[in-house]
Amino acid sequence: MPRIVDHGQRRGEIAEALWRIAAREGLETVSLSRVAQEAGVSKGRVQHYFASREELLGFTATLLQQRVDARVRAQLARVTSDEPLDVVRALLAGILPLDDESRTDALVGSAFFVRAVADPQLCETYRAGNRLMRDVLTEKLAHARDVGRIAADVDPAHESTVLFALAGGLGESILVGDHTAGSALSVVDRQLARLST
Amino acid sequence: MPRIVDHGQRRGEIAEALWRIAAREGLETVSLSRVAQEAGVSKGRVQHYFASREELLGFTATLLQQRVDARVRAQLARVTSDEPLDVVRALLAGILPLDDESRTDALVGSAFFVRAVADPQLCETYRAGNRLMRDVLTEKLAHARDVGRIAADVDPAHESTVLFALAGGLGESILVGDHTAGSALSVVDRQLARLST
Structure with a gap:
């Protein structure tokens, strides 16, 4: 057999x-x-x-999305409080290269980036992933505002854009060694603390 | 002859x-x-x-640094006021892909990124460029605080880290089409406005 x-x-x-x-x-x-x-x-x-090589690369792009998605879900599963800002922090931690596995994924993501910019289909995959993440961040920040955890004059959509871009920039800094996982997370924490009431 | x-x-x-x-x-x-x-x-x-191909790529990395440097200087030269936050904005605008030329440079920079992470010498070139930019941002923010343009409790080193990472993340968003040059600059402007007194 x-x-x-x-x-x-x-x-x-x-x-x-x-x-x-x-x-x-x-x-x-x-x-x-x-x-x-x-x-x-x-x-x-x-x-x-x-x-073909193309087919192998296409599959890898899909796998990359799935791995990032799984990592974000794993971070979310570790949140035990009802605190909406803890959820925001978990989402951001899920996209930062904080350990060897996420570091490798981030490097593969970087390797695909120029290709994604030039390839409409791959670019749309990237953009859809980014959009989803920013939408969830916006929703969680709006909830945090509604329950009085962040100041009433905070604009959730703007803050979501800022936090997502911040995480992107910090991720690159970790990869080149300008930040450690800990120092990058503390930058995120200070940003979140500033929004808190 | x-x-x-x-x-x-x-x-x-x-x-x-x-x-x-x-x-x-x-x-x-x-x-x-x-x-x-x-x-x-x-x-x-x-x-x-x-x-060799290696020599060509090494020269290109140096040229990339020079072009970013020249762009930042050009943005700084356009600042006509004494306003320290205008200088901060010019520095950030200098590293964002706001036109075709800077967009091309940013794509070349992305193409080099994985290589830079793996190559200690290239990585140090990247890090030195980042360090210089963050140091100048910190210095200008400290000046802005000293002359009362931003709140006394703002930490210049932290804000410089945040703004630099924010610009990095926004740059990627411009390249994939999630932001236009204008919308990315307006995110920067809102962040600077929040620091202002």
Whole structure:
């Protein structure tokens, strides 16, 4: 009886190999044979799952979105209080590269960025992800204002834009070593404290 | 009498060709022959100025720093008031991709980013540029506080970190089309207005 291979899992393992290459070197050196070598499988095996380099990169972009999404959800699950600003903090922590795994994802995201700007479909994927995050931040900030946790004159949509852009900039600073995970989070905390009543 | 060729200028023209490729496609497809084709010269001509792809990329990183530096200076030169917050705004405007030229530079910068994270020397160039910008922002904010333009309880070093990260995040948003130059500048203006007394 032949061994049953989980197609999705095998594709995932190959994408993980691409991940390690992209995080170290960008997308420049990514090729089907390079990925096969990194994954320790034959090029034919890679081609069984991905017909072309383009298909492999497209799958990786989707996987990246899923991983960021899962990380944000995991941060949210750790919030035990009813405090709306704790939820805002968890959302921002979910998009910051605070550990090795999220750091690798952020580097892969950076490697895809120029490609996303030039590719309308990939660009729309990026924008939809950003929009969703900003919308949820706005909603949580509006709730925080409604229950009197932040000042009545705070504009939730504006603050959501500021906090999201701040997290984006801090993320880059962590990657180059200008911030640690802790110092970046403390910048976020000071911003949130300033909004608090 | 042989025509005298300006070595620096010719190198610059070749780097400009690399620029256009990198802004469109990232660094993936950059090669000496591809750059020669884009610049409309022979590969031998390119090799006369750059011995290798690495040398070409190293020169481009330096040129990128110089261009950002020149743009910040140009923005500062346009400040006609003594208002310290106008200087802060000019510094931030200098690092935002507000027109085609700065947009192209920002895309080239993004293309270099993963490379910079992995390469200690390039990373230090990035960090030194960031440090200089944050230091100048801190100094100008401290001055603004000393002359009573911003509240006495504002921490210049913290605000400089926030504004610099904010500009970084807004820059990415402009590149993917989530912000226009105008809407990004208005986010900056609102942040500065909040600091004002």
